[in-house]
Structure formats: structure tokens, C-alpha cells
Amino acid sequence: MNKLWLNISFLYFLIIAIIGITLRLMGLIPINLNYAYLLHTHSHLAFLGWIYNILFTILIYTFLSSENRNKKIYHHLFWITQVANVGMLLSYPVQGYGLYSISFSTLHILCSWAFVYYFLKDAKANSINSIKGKISFAFINAAMFFMVISALGPFSMAPISKITGAGSSYYYNTIYLYLHFQYNGWFIFSVLGLFFRTLENNQIAYNQKFAKLFYTLLMIACVPAYFLSTLWSKPVAIIYIISSIAAIMQLVAVLYFLLILKSIKTNFNKNLNKWVKFLFYFSFICFVIKNILQFVGAIPAIADIAYEIHNFIIGYLHIIFLGVISFFVFAYLINEKELLLSKTIKVGLFLLITGFIFSEIIIFTQGVFILLKQNIFSNYFEYIFYFSLPMLIGIGLIVIDRFFLNYHSEKQTEEHFYYKKPLSAKL
Numbered sequence: 001m002n003k004l005w006l007n008i009s010f011l012y013f014l015i016i017a018i019i020g021i022t023l024r025l026m027g028l029i030p031i032n033l034n035y036a037y038l039l040h041t042h043s044h045l046a047f048l049g050w051i052y053n054i055l056f057t058i059l060i061y062t063f064l065s066s067e068n069r070n071k072k073i074y075h076h077l078f079w080i081t082q083v084a085n086v087g088m089l090l091s092y093p094v095q096g097y098g099l100y101s102i103s104f105s106t107l108h109i110l111c112s113w114a115f116v117y118y119f120l121k122d123a124k125a126n127s128i129n130s131i132k133g134k135i136s137f138a139f140i141n142a143a144m145f146f147m148v149i150s151a152l153g154p155f156s157m158a159p160i161s162k163i164t165g166a167g168s169s170y171y172y173n174t175i176y177l178y179l180h181f182q183y184n185g186w187f188i189f190s191v192l193g194l195f196f197r198t199l200e201n202n203q204i205a206y207n208q209k210f211a212k213l214f215y216t217l218l219m220i221a222c223v224p225a226y227f228l229s230t231l232w233s234k235p236v237a238i239i240y241i242i243s244s245i246a247a248i249m250q251l252v253a254v255l256y257f258l259l260i261l262k263s264i265k266t267n268f269n270k271n272l273n274k275w276v277k278f279l280f281y282f283s284f285i286c287f288v289i290k291n292i293l294q295f296v297g298a299i300p301a302i303a304d305i306a307y308e309i310h311n312f313i314i315g316y317l318h319i320i321f322l323g324v325i326s327f328f329v330f331a332y333l334i335n336e337k338e339l340l341l342s343k344t345i346k347v348g349l350f351l352l353i354t355g356f357i358f359s360e361i362i363i364f365t366q367g368v369f370i371l372l373k374q375n376i377f378s379n380y381f382e383y384i385f386y387f388s389l390p391m392l393i394g395i396g397l398i399v400i401d402r403f404f405l406n407y408h409s410e411k412q413t414e415e416h417f418y419y420k421k422p423l424s425a426k427l
Contacts, residue, residue, distance in 0.1 A: 001057055001058065001061040001336070001338050002057055002060075002061075003338075005053065005056070005057040005078060006054070006057055006333070006338060006402075007402055007403060008053060008082065009049075009050060009053035009054040009057060010395075010398060010399050010402055011399060011403075012045055012049030012050045012053060012085065013049075013050045013326075013395055013398075013399070014395050014396060014399045015045060015049065015089070016042055016045045016046045016049065016050055017391060017392045017395045017396075018392065019038060019041055019042040019045070020042055020388065020391075020392075021385070021388055021389065021391075021392045022038065023035065023038055023039060023042060024381065024384055024385045024388050025385055026038075027380075027381030027384075027385070028381050028382060028385055033093065034093070034096065036096060037092055037093050037094065037095070037096040038092075038093055040092045040096055040097065040101075041088065041089065041092035041093050044088050044092060044105065045085065045088065045089060046321055047182055047183075048081075048084070048085055048088070048105075048108050049085045049088075049089075050326075051187055051321065051325055051326075052081070052108075052112070053078075053081070053085075054329055055186075055187070055190050055329075056078065056081075056115065057078075058194065058329070058332065058333075059119065059140065059190065059194075060074055060119070062194060062197055063119075063123045063126065063129060063137065063140060063197070064119070064122050064123060064126060065122075065125075065126045068122040068125070068126070071118075071122070073114075073118050074115075074118070077111050077114055077115050077118075080107070080111050081108060081111045081112075083104075083107070084104045084105070084107040084108035084111065085104075085108070087100065087101075087103075087104030087107070088101055088104045088105060088108070091104060102154075105154060106154070109151045109154065109155075112147060112148075112151075113148060113151070116144045116147060116148055119144070120141070120144055123137065123140070134197075134200060135196050135200075135208070135211045135212065135215055136193045136194070136195075136196035136197035136199075136200055137193065137197075138193075138215055139189045139190070139192045139193030139196060139215060140189070140190065140193040142185070142189045142215075142219050142222075143185065143186050143187075143188075143189035143190040143193060144186075145185075146181045146182075146184075146185025146186045146189060146222065147181070147182070147185065147186035149181055149185075150177070150178050150180075150181035150182045150185065150186060151178070152174075152177060152178075153174045153175060153176075153177035153178030153179075153181075154174075154178055156174045156177075157171065157174050157175070160174055169230075169232075169233035172233075173229070173230045173233065176226070176229035176230060177226060177229075179229070180225070180226045180228075180229050181222075181226070183317075183320050183321070183325075184222055184225060184320075185222055187320070187321075187324075187325050188287075188320075188324065188325075189218075189222075191283075191324065191325060191328045191329075192218075194328075194332060195328075196211065198332075198335075199264065199268075204264055204267045204268060205264070205267075206260050206263060206264050207259065207260055207263055210256045210259050210260050210263075211256075211260060213253075213256050214253050214256040214257050214260065217249045217250070217252055217253035217256070218249075218250065218253045220249065221246045221247075221249035221250045221253065222246075223246075224242045224243065224245065224246035225243065225246040225247065225250060225294065227239050227242050227243035227246070228243045228246065228247060228294055228297055228298055228303075230243075231243060231297070231298070231300065231303035231304075231307075232303060232304070232306075232307035234304075240298075240300060243298050244298045246298075247291075247294050247295040247297070247298040248295065248298075250291045250294060250295070251291055251292070251295045253291075254287070254288055254291045254292075257284075257287075258288070261284065272335070273334065273335070273341070275331075275334060275341060275346070275349065276331045276334050276335045279327045279328070279330050279331035279334070279349075280328065280331045282323070282327050282353070283323065283324050283325075283327040283328035283331065285323075286319050286320075286323030286324045286327070287323075287324045289319055289323070290316070290319050290320055290323075290324060293316055293319070305371060309367045309370050309371060311363045311364065311366050311367030311370065312364065312367045314363055315360055315363040315364045315367065318356070318359075318360060318363075319360065322356050323356065323360075327353075330349065339398075339402075340401075342401055342405065344397050344398075344400065344401040344405055345397070345398055345401050347394075347397055348393075348394040348395065348396070348397030348398040348401065349394065349398070350394070351390040351391065351393050351394030351397070352390070352391050352394030352395060352398075353394075354390050354394075355387060355388060355389065355390030355391035355392075355393075355394060356391060358387045358390075359384060359387045359388050359391065362377065362380070362383050362384050362387055363384065365377070366380050366384075
């Protein structure tokens with residue numbers, strides 16, 4: 001993989017961690033920054049600086065031939081995208097949704113569309129992606145589709161704000177449309193595509209029927225599942241019915257996924273380093289929890305509670321971005337030997353995982369006690385700040401290792417880092 005692109009992606013991961021800890025510190029001490037603007041910065045860079053960059057790099061490496069992955073167009077798109085990311089980093093904290101920040105966001109969307117066009121064109125030209133039974137590329141096709149339609153949200157914000165006002169339910173639901181098709185579409189389907197490609201490359205047999213049912217149910221459910229994000233606005237009854245059906249379909253899909261995991265358990269575990277094994281399964285557990293929470297959120301009374309108590313929304317989003325996506329990415333990169341398991345990396349991962357688990361416990365527990373009109377954590381902001389520090393330190397150690405400590409990593413032997421045979425073969 002392109003190591004410079006990976007390093008830049010990890011640098012954004014550190015930046016969003018710094019912004020995140022700053023947001024939590026603002027609950028303790030006065031900081032002369034606009035909380036809402038900084039939150040916009042945090043979320044946009046999480047989507048577009050960390051996850052988009054890392055998936056861009058991994059997907060090119062995994063699904064394109066060696067000749068196509070080195071095309072200049074991908075280098076041009078990557079660097080133009082970084083101009084957009086830096087622009088958002090500088091403009092969102094100052095103006096929130098304003099002329100400059102929206103312009104840079106639009107530039108990023110246009111680059112992502114160009115990426116979809118060239119990537120799919122080159123990926124389809126790669127014969128390995130067209131072999132019958134390759135469910136992995138079906139997931140990637142779906143991921144690209146959902147990435148493209150997610151842009152309907154930002155592009156419809158301006159006209160809708162003029163018609164209904166910037167604070168209307170329609171306005172906020174356009175934002176949720178973008179969010180939904182990014183994390184439930186583009187992000188999740190990309191990760192699943194990478195998972196199935198890992199199995200296919202290593203000839204690990206899985207139940208094709210279950211895999212196709214898993215894909216079909218998840219694909220069909222993704223569009224109506226958007227309405228789960230709109231239940232806060234108390235829509236008409238048919239929307240509740242549609243969103244409930246989508247949530248049920250996703251849960252059935254998860255059952256098929258668990259059956260697939262059960263059937264491949266022996267072969268899947270055989271060549272895995274213990275860290276890779278743990279991170280993969282931790283990501284899968286978070287994926288299951290994510291779908292259960294969506295199912296529960298389809299209940300009207302629960303949907304109202306989730307909207308009123310932001311702890312549940314924050315905890316849910318972190319389960320997706322950190323739990324499902326980020327930990328899968330770490331497992332994938334370690335397995336591909338793109339992230340070497342040095343002592344620094346191991347300590348960093350331990351701190352990141354520990355901080356994530358405990359901060360999620362605090363967030364959800366506080367949400368439950370707010371619901372019960374109790375206040376178990378009278379010093380909630382202190383607890384959430386201090387339990388978030390391990391995540392920041394962990395990410396910092398990983399970035400330091402990549403930038404400064406592992407400059408000699410190409411010369412290190414596999415045995416030094418306790419690797420087993422990589423699970424995913426290069427094309």
C-alpha cells in the first residue's frame with residue numbers, strides 16, 4: 001500500500017482525537033471556541049480525513065491490479081482531497097457551515113465521485129473481481145453506490161433551508177441522509193467487501209447461499225433504514241412501518257452473517273495473529289450491537305428517547321466509527337503487515353480499546369440514568385474526559401510509531417513482530 005497515504009490517514013485520526021478530547025474538555029473548563037463549529041470539524045474529518053482516506057488507500061490496493069493502482073489519476077485525486085480536508089480543518093472551526101467550509105466539502109464530494117468512476121472502471125477490468133461467486137465485489141459496488149447517493153443530503157440542504165428554514169425537520173433530515181448512507185452504506189459495505197475478499201483470496205470456503213442472502217437483505221434494507229434516522233420528527237405512520245421492516249431485515253441479515261462466521265471459524269482462526277483475531281471479532285461484535293441498537297431504535301418510544309438523550313446517539317456513532325470501522329481497519333492493516341506490531345503499537349492499541357470500552361460504558365450508563373431521572377455520574381464530564389485520554393494517547397503512540405519509530409521497519413524480520421502468515425493475499 002502507499003505508506004504516505006496511510007500515514008496521512010493516521011495523522012487525521014490523531015487530529016480528530018485531539019478535537020474530540022477538546023470537545024469533552026469544554027464540559028469542564030471554558031474554552032474560547034464554538035462547540036457546534038468544532039463538532040462539525042470533528043465529524044467531517046472523521047468521515048473524510050480518516051475513514052475516507054484509509055478506505056481509499058486500502059480499496060485501491062486490494063481490488064485493483066498493480067498496473068491500475070499506480071495510475072496518476074488516483075494520486076491526483078488523493079492530493080486534491082487533502083486540499084479539501086485541510087480547507088475543512090481550517091474553515092469549520094471558524095464559520096461552521098459557511099461559504100468556505102461548504103466549498104471545500106463540495107470539492108471533496110466531487111473528488112469522491114471521480115474516484116467511484118475510475119475505481120469501478122479499473123476494478124471491473126480486473127478479471128479477479130468478475131469471477132462467479134465473488135460476493136466481495138458486490139459489497140464494494142454497493143458501497144460506491146451509497147457513497148454517491150449520500151451527496152443528495154448536502155446538495156439538498158440549501159434549497160430545503162430556503163423553503164422550510166434552516167432549523168426545520170426537513171433540513172436536519174437531509175443531514176441525516178448524508179450520515180446514514182455514509183456510515184451504514186459506504187463505510188459498512190466497504191468493510192464487509194474487504195472481509196469477504198480476505199476469505200476469497202485465501203480460499204476459505206463460506207456458505208455462498210448465506211452470503212448472498214446476507215448481502216441482499218443488507219442491500220435492500222439500507223435505503224429504507226434511512227427512515228430510522230427520521231423518527232425523531234414524528235413522521236406519518238407508514239414511515240414507522242417502513243423503518244421497522246428495514247430494522248428487522250438488518251437483524252435477519254446479521255443472523256446469516258453469524259452463521260457464516262461460525263462455519264469458517266476454524267479456518268479463519270488458523271493463521272491469524274492473536275491481535276488480528278481479537279480486532280476482527282471485536283469489530284464484528286460492534287457490528288452486531290450496531291444492528292441491535294437500530295432494531296431497538298425502530299420502536300417509536302425508544303426513538304423519541306434516543307433523540308432527547310444525546311448520549312445514546314453519541315455512543316451509537318462511536319460504536320460504528322471506532323468499534324466497527326476503525327478496529328476492522330487496524331486488523332486488516334496488521335494482517336497485511338502495513339501496521340507492524342511493535343511494542344509501541346501494542347500499547348497504543350490497548351489504550352485505544354480500553355478507552356473506547358470504558359467511555360462507551362460511561363456514555364450509555366449516563367444516558368440510562370438521565371432517562372430514569374437519576375444522576376449516577378455527578379462528575380460526568382470529568383469521567384468522560386479522563387476515560388477518553390487513553391484513546392488520544394493510544395492513537396498518538398500509533399502515529400508516533402509510524403512516523404518516527406518504524407523508519408527501519410522494512411528491514412525487520414517477520415519473526416521480530418510475531419507475525420503469522422498473512423490472511424489476505426496481494427493481487
